[in-house]
Amino acid sequence: MTPTQIAGDVLILAGALAFLVGAIGLLRLPDLYSRLNGVTISGAFGPALILIGLLVQQPSVGNALKVGLALVIQLATSAVGGSAMARAGYLTGAPQAEETRFDDLVVELDEQAGKEHPGYSRPDT
Amino acid sequence: MSIIDIALAAVVVSMIIATYRVLRGPSGADRGSGSDMVFYGFVALVAILGIRLGTALLVDIVVVCTLVGFLAAISLARLTAGGKR
Amino acid sequence: MRAKNVLNRILGILWMPVYLAYDLLTGSLRVGWEILTPGSRISPAFVEVPLRCRSDFEISMLANLVSLTPGSLTVAARQDPATVWVYSMYTESHGSTLRYVHGMEDRLLRATRLEGAPPRPQDLERGERGQRR
Numbered sequence: 001m002t003p004t005q006i007a008g009d010v011l012i013l014a015g016a017l018a019f020l021v022g023a024i025g026l027l028r029l030p031d032l033y034s035r036l037n038g039v040t041i042s043g044a045f046g047p048a049l050i051l052i053g054l055l056v057q058q059p060s061v062g063n064a065l066k067v068g069l070a071l072v073i074q075l076a077t078s079a080v081g082g083s084a085m086a087r088a089g090y091l092t093g094a095p096q097a098e099e100t101r102f103d104d105l106v107v108e109l110d111e112q113a114g115k116e117h118p119g120y121s122r123p124d125t
Numbered sequence: 126m127s128i129i130d131i132a133l134a135a136v137v138v139s140m141i142i143a144t145y146r147v148l149r150g151p152s153g154a155d156r157g158s159g160s161d162m163v164f165y166g167f168v169a170l171v172a173i174l175g176i177r178l179g180t181a182l183l184v185d186i187v188v189v190c191t192l193v194g195f196l197a198a199i200s201l202a203r204l205t206a207g208g209k210r
Numbered sequence: 211m212r213a214k215n216v217l218n219r220i221l222g223i224l225w226m227p228v229y230l231a232y233d234l235l236t237g238s239l240r241v242g243w244e245i246l247t248p249g250s251r252i253s254p255a256f257v258e259v260p261l262r263c264r265s266d267f268e269i270s271m272l273a274n275l276v277s278l279t280p281g282s283l284t285v286a287a288r289q290d291p292a293t294v295w296v297y298s299m300y301t302e303s304h305g306s307t308l309r310y311v312h313g314m315e316d317r318l319l320r321a322t323r324l325e326g327a328p329p330r331p332q333d334l335e336r337g338e339r340g341q342r343r
């Protein structure tokens with residue numbers, strides 16, 4: 001075992017553990033929106049750490065380019081996918097956790113739909 | 126049993142948990158987020174497998190997989206929203 | 211003067227990945243700690259954030275940056291007037307989420323505009339019943 005191999009192994013293990021944390025979050029967190037935050041952890045950190053670990057173990061110019069490309073695509077698309085999923089959930093009325101303190105978006109959507117609304121969300125206590 | 130094997134097992138376990146979320150719901154978007162997670166897990170599995178087999182070829186597959194996963198996530202979100210924008 | 215602006219913008223672009231990595235790490239540790247320890251300490255809220263971004267590119271980049279950091283998530287965006295609705299998992303108050311997103315916006319605008327980020331709007335405090343502006 002050379003030092004670079006050990007460093008790569010540690011990075012890969014860290015990535016897999018980040019994955020596991022996100023998955024446990026998918027089980028434990030109370031509502032769709034907080035679960036999407038758990039998915040963000042594993043979507044951003046899991047593949048990123050694993051790909052960097054791969055690059056550390058097999059360093060070459062071609063690999064560096066490909067890993068860089070995969071990282072940029074992965075980070076950009078996981079963010080867009082998470083937003084799209086949150087928006088779809090909100091529009092179809094996914095339930096919110098009891099702890100939710102206030103919701104400014106419902107004011108905007110009601111005003112757009114021309115529905116009656118007092119013009120403010122729950123107060124910020 | 127090397128560290129790579131443990132990493133593979135951890136990713137597979139998290140994919141199983143995500144599949145449970147896909148089956149359970151409760152809302153359509155929850156199922157979508159679960160399947161997002163399964164896609165990320167698949168990407169990670171391919172990358173780890175590339176390390177285990179010692180071939181750099183699988184990195185190309187990782188790039189393609191991320192793109193396909195993105196398209197799947199967006200189309201699932203559109204499908205869940207059901208025409209609402 | 212112009213050279214100074216260009217230098218400032220280049221520095222802004224170079225600092226972006228560093229800040230992004232820092233935000234990713236701190237956000238992941240916070241949400242990860244929440245996930246792994248028993249009990250629930252989250253206080254989520256959907257906050258309307260008026261922006262200083264103008265172009266499509268700036269708004270979508272900001273929305274992506276907010277979504278990318280664990281602990282906050284963009285739920286909706288509007289172009290005119292530029293606004294995003296942010297779900298934040300740890301909302302101490304309305305103002306703290308506004309300051310968080312505006313801090314991120316400062317760094318983004320430093321990288322995308324030659325003249326740097328304009329000053330933050332001040333009159334965003336809510337009334338006592340939570341009325342808008």
